[in-house]
Amino acid sequence: MPSKTTLKDLANLAGVSVSTVSKALNDSPEIGARTRQRIKDIAESCNYVPNNIARSLKSRSTKTIGVIIPAILIEFFNKVLYGIEQEATERGYKIVICLSNESSRKEAESINTFINGSVDGVILSVAEETQKSKVYDHFEKSAKHNMPMVMFDRVLDDITCDKVTVDDFEGAFNAVKFLSDLGSKNILFLNPISNTSVGQHREDGYVKAVSGLNQEPNIVNVSHYTEIEKALSTVFNNQKIDAILAADEYSAALAQNAARLNNLKIPQDLSVIGFTNGMVAEYANPSLTVVSQHAENIGKIAAGILLDRIEGKLRAEPVNKVVKTKIVERNSTKNI
Amino acid sequence: MPSKTTLKDLANLAGVSVSTVSKALNDSPEIGARTRQRIKDIAESCNYVPNNIARSLKSRSTKTIGVIIPAILIEFFNKVLYGIEQEATERGYKIVICLSNESSRKEAESINTFINGSVDGVILSVAEETQKSKVYDHFEKSAKHNMPMVMFDRVLDDITCDKVTVDDFEGAFNAVKFLSDLGSKNILFLNPISNTSVGQHREDGYVKAVSGLNQEPNIVNVSHYTEIEKALSTVFNNQKIDAILAADEYSAALAQNAARLNNLKIPQDLSVIGFTNGMVAEYANPSLTVVSQHAENIGKIAAGILLDRIEGKLRAEPVNKVVKTKIVERNSTKNI
DNA sequence: GTGAAAGCGCTAACAT
DNA sequence: ATGTTAGCGCTTTCAC
Numbered sequence: 001m002p003s004k005t006t007l008k009d010l011a012n013l014a015g016v017s018v019s020t021v022s023k024a025l026n027d028s029p030e031i032g033a034r035t036r037q038r039i040k041d042i043a044e045s046c047n048y049v050p051n052n053i054a055r056s057l058k059s060r061s062t063k064t065i066g067v068i069i070p071a072i073l074i075e076f077f078n079k080v081l082y083g084i085e086q087e088a089t090e091r092g093y094k095i096v097i098c099l100s101n102e103s104s105r106k107e108a109e110s111i112n113t114f115i116n117g118s119v120d121g122v123i124l125s126v127a128e129e130t131q132k133s134k135v136y137d138h139f140e141k142s143a144k145h146n147m148p149m150v151m152f153d154r155v156l157d158d159i160t161c162d163k164v165t166v167d168d169f170e171g172a173f174n175a176v177k178f179l180s181d182l183g184s185k186n187i188l189f190l191n192p193i194s195n196t197s198v199g200q201h202r203e204d205g206y207v208k209a210v211s212g213l214n215q216e217p218n219i220v221n222v223s224h225y226t227e228i229e230k231a232l233s234t235v236f237n238n239q240k241i242d243a244i245l246a247a248d249e250y251s252a253a254l255a256q257n258a259a260r261l262n263n264l265k266i267p268q269d270l271s272v273i274g275f276t277n278g279m280v281a282e283y284a285n286p287s288l289t290v291v292s293q294h295a296e297n298i299g300k301i302a303a304g305i306l307l308d309r310i311e312g313k314l315r316a317e318p319v320n321k322v323v324k325t326k327i328v329e330r331n332s333t334k335n336i
Numbered sequence: 337m338p339s340k341t342t343l344k345d346l347a348n349l350a351g352v353s354v355s356t357v358s359k360a361l362n363d364s365p366e367i368g369a370r371t372r373q374r375i376k377d378i379a380e381s382c383n384y385v386p387n388n389i390a391r392s393l394k395s396r397s398t399k400t401i402g403v404i405i406p407a408i409l410i411e412f413f414n415k416v417l418y419g420i421e422q423e424a425t426e427r428g429y430k431i432v433i434c435l436s437n438e439s440s441r442k443e444a445e446s447i448n449t450f451i452n453g454s455v456d457g458v459i460l461s462v463a464e465e466t467q468k469s470k471v472y473d474h475f476e477k478s479a480k481h482n483m484p485m486v487m488f489d490r491v492l493d494d495i496t497c498d499k500v501t502v503d504d505f506e507g508a509f510n511a512v513k514f515l516s517d518l519g520s521k522n523i524l525f526l527n528p529i530s531n532t533s534v535g536q537h538r539e540d541g542y543v544k545a546v547s548g549l550n551q552e553p554n555i556v557n558v559s560h561y562t563e564i565e566k567a568l569s570t571v572f573n574n575q576k577i578d579a580i581l582a583a584d585e586y587s588a589a590l591a592q593n594a595a596r597l598n599n600l601k602i603p604q605d606l607s608v609i610g611f612t613n614g615m616v617a618e619y620a621n622p623s624l625t626v627v628s629q630h631a632e633n634i635g636k637i638a639a640g641i642l643l644d645r646i647e648g649k650l651r652a653e654p655v656n657k658v659v660k661t662k663i664v665e666r667n668s669t670k671n672i
Numbered sequence: 673g674t675g676a677a678a679g680c681g682c683t684a685a686c687a688t
Numbered sequence: 689a690t691g692t693t694a695g696c697g698c699t700t701t702c703a704c
Contacts, residue, residue: 004453004481004697006418006696006697007697007699008697016674016675016676017676019674019677019698019699020674020675022697022698022700023674023699024698025700026699028628030673030674032673032674033673035673035674047480047481049448049452049481050452050697050698051453051698052452052453052454053389053392053393053398053453053454053696053697053698053699054453054680054696054697054699055681055698056389056680057384057387057389057390057393057682057696057697057698058680058698058699058700059680060680062389064432071660072414072437073411073414074411075615076410078408078409078414079409081408082408082409085408085433085435094432095432095433096400096430096432096433097421097433098430101698112385113430116385116386116387116388116682117340117388117389118388118389128397141383143387145340145383146704181695207698229687237364249621253619253621254619257621265687278613278615279411279586279615279616280615281587283590284619284620284621285589285592285593285620285621316674320651340681342682343682343683352691353691353692354682354684354691355683355691355692355693356690356691357691358682358683359684359690360685362683366689366690367689368689369692370691371689386681386682387680387681389680389681390680390682390696391681391682391683392682393680393698394681394682394694395682395683396697397697408681436689517682527694599675657676668673
C-alpha cells in the first residue's frame with residue numbers, strides 16, 4: 001500500500017484537532033465556514049484521500065460485493081459480470097471477482113475470502129465440481145455467517161438463498177416450436193453439455209416439445225467439440241434432418257460448418273438454432289439464430305436483489321427469480 | 337457486512353485476554369500447547385473468521401490488486417484477466433476489477449477507488465477516450481501517491497510506470513511476410529480500429545512490410561463493423577486482391593463473409609489473417625489464421641511485475657516488457 | 673465552534 | 689506463559 005497523508009497530518013498542518021479535520025472534510029455544520037475551507041484547501045494541496053480500509057472498519061460496511069464465477073473465458077459469465085458491474089456502480093458499490101475455475105476447492109477458498117468482512121454480500125454461479133459432488137459445506141458456512149448471497153444460473157436447490165435462474169426448459173421448448181412453425185419436421189438436438197444441469201434442462205425442453213409434435217426425439221450427445229463434425233456427417237448421410245437445435249453457440253457454429261461440408265445449404269436445406277447469444281453466433285456464417293438468456297440482465301437482476309438484501313429492503317423469505325429466454329432471429333433459420 | 341464473532345468474544349469465552357487469543361490463533365510459541373488448543377477449539381465452534389479489514393488496517397497491506405480494463409466484453413481483456421488472476425492467486429493475492437468502459441471519467445473514478453488504500457497496486461489498460469484526449473491527471477495523481485502501477489497493451493508514453501506491451505508492429509509485419517511467402521501479391525489491410533494506438537501500430541507494420549515487397553499499401557479504414565461488407569464488395573469488384581490482413585478477429589470473420597458473398601473461395605482465391613486469437617477466429621468458417629498476442633501470458637507477466645514491485649523485488653527504474661506475437665495457422669490461409 | 677476520547681478488530685512491543 | 693498497552697486511520701459522542 002502506498003504512503004499516505006492522514007487526518008493526523010492535516011490536523012498538524014492546520015493546527016487543529018483530528019476530529020475537526022474529519023468534520024470539516026465531511027461538511028459537518030459544527031465547523032465554521034472559513035475553518036472548513038482552510039482545511040479543505042490544505043487537504044487538496046496534500047492530495048489527501050481518506051483511507052477506505054479505516055472507514056470500512058469503522059462503518060462495518062465495505063460497499064463492495066464479491067462475485068464468484070466458474071470461468072471467465074465463458075462469454076455468458078462475462079455478460080452477467082457486465083450486468084452486475086453496471087448495477088453495482090450505479091448504486092455506489094464496487095465488485096471483487098474470484099474465479100472458481102469449476103473447482104470446489106477454489107470455490108470454498110473464494111467464499112472464505114469473502115466471509116472475513118471484505119465484502120457486504122456475494123453473487124455466484126456454482127462450480128461444476130460442486131454440482132456433481134453435492135458437497136455444500138462452504139455454502140452452509142457462509143449462510144451461518146449471515147452473508148447475503150444470490151446464486152445465478154447454476155444454483156443449488158439444497159441451499160436457501162436468493163436465486164436468479166434461466167428458464168432453459170422453456171427456451172428449448174420454444175426453439176423447437178419456432179423451428180416447427182418454420183416447417184421443420186425432423187429436428188435434431190445437439191448437446192455438448194449433457195453433463196450439466198443446464199444442458200439437461202434444455203434437453204428436457206426439447207424432448208417435451210418434439211413429443212408434442214409427434215416427432216421422435218433425436219439426440220446427439222458429444223463429449224467434445226471435435227467430435228461434432230464426424231457425428232453430424234454420419235447423421236446427414238443416414239437420416240433426413242431439416243433442423244438442428246444446439247445446446248450452445250459453439251456447437252451450433254460447428255454444426256453449420258459440418259452442414260456446409262455435406263453440401264447442405266443453410267437455411268434452405270437445414271435450419272440451425274443455438275443457445276447463448278454471443279460473439280460466435282453473431283459472426284458465424286450465416287449468422288446464427290439463437291435462444292438468448294439475457295445474460296447482462298441476469299447480472300443486473302442478481303445485483304439488484306443482493307443490494308436490496310444488503311440494504312434491508314427485502315422481507316425474510318428468499319426471492320426466486322426466473323428469467324425468460326428470447327429467440328433472436330438471424331440468418332440460420334428461414335425467414336418466412 | 338454480516339455479524340461476526342471477534343477476538344474479544346473468544347477471549348471472554350476462554351477467560352483469557354484478547355492478545356492471548358490472537359497469539360494462540362497465530363501459533364505463537366509464546367502460548368502453551370493446551371491453552372492454544374483450547375482456544376482453537378472455541379474459535380472453531382464459533383466459526384470464527386478473522387476480520388480482514390482490521391488486519392489490513394493494521395498491516396497496511398491488503399493482499400489485493402486492482403485491475404482496470406476498458407471493456408469486459410472484449411475477449412482479449414478476459415484472457416489477460418485470466419492470466420492476472422492465475423498469477424495473483426498463486427502468489428496469495430486477490431483481484432478487484434473495475435471497468436472504465438472506455439471512458440476517462442470512469443477510469444479516473446476507478447483510480448480513486450484504488451488510491452484510497454483498498455489495493456496494494458494497480459494493473460490497467462488505458463481507456464480509448466483517455467488515449468484520444470491525452471488528459472492524464474488521474475494517472476499523475478496515482479503516481480504521486482506512489483501507487484505501484486503497470487499498464488498493459490494500451491499504454492501511455494508520457495506516464496512513468498511499468499509497462500507490458502505487444503509488438504503489434506512486428507506482428508503485422510510478420511503477417512504480411514507470411515502471406516507473401518504463401519504467394520500473395522496484393523495484400524489489403526482492413527482496419528476497424530485505426531483510432532487506437534494499437535490499430536495504428538498494426539497499420540505501420542503492414543505499411544512497412546508491403547513497402548519492402550514493392551507493393552502499394554492498400555488500406556481500408558472502417559469506423560463500424562457494419563460498413564465492412566459494402567466496403568470490401570466495392571474493392572472486390574474493382575481491384576484484384578489476393579489477401580486480407582484484418583486488425584482484429586471480428587473484421588477478419590466479416591471479411592470472410594463478404595468474400596463468400598462475392599464468390600471468392602478462401603483460401604484458394606483469397607487468404608485472410610486476423611489479429612487476436614479468440615473464439616470467433618476459432619469457430620469461423622473457415623477457421624481463421626491469426627496473429628496471437630498471448631493475452632493470458634500478458635496478464636501473468638503484468639501481475640508478476642506488479643507483485644515484484646509491491647514486494648520490493650524490483651530496482652527503481654520502470655520495466656518495459658514487450659511481448660512477441662505469434663502466427664497461429666488455420667484454414668483461412670493456404671497450406672503449402 | 674472546537675477538541676478529547678472512545679472504539680471499530682486486530683497485532684505486537686513491552687511488561688509481568 | 690499470559691496480560692497490558694498502544695496504535696493502524698477514521699468517525700462520532702460528549703465536553704468545553
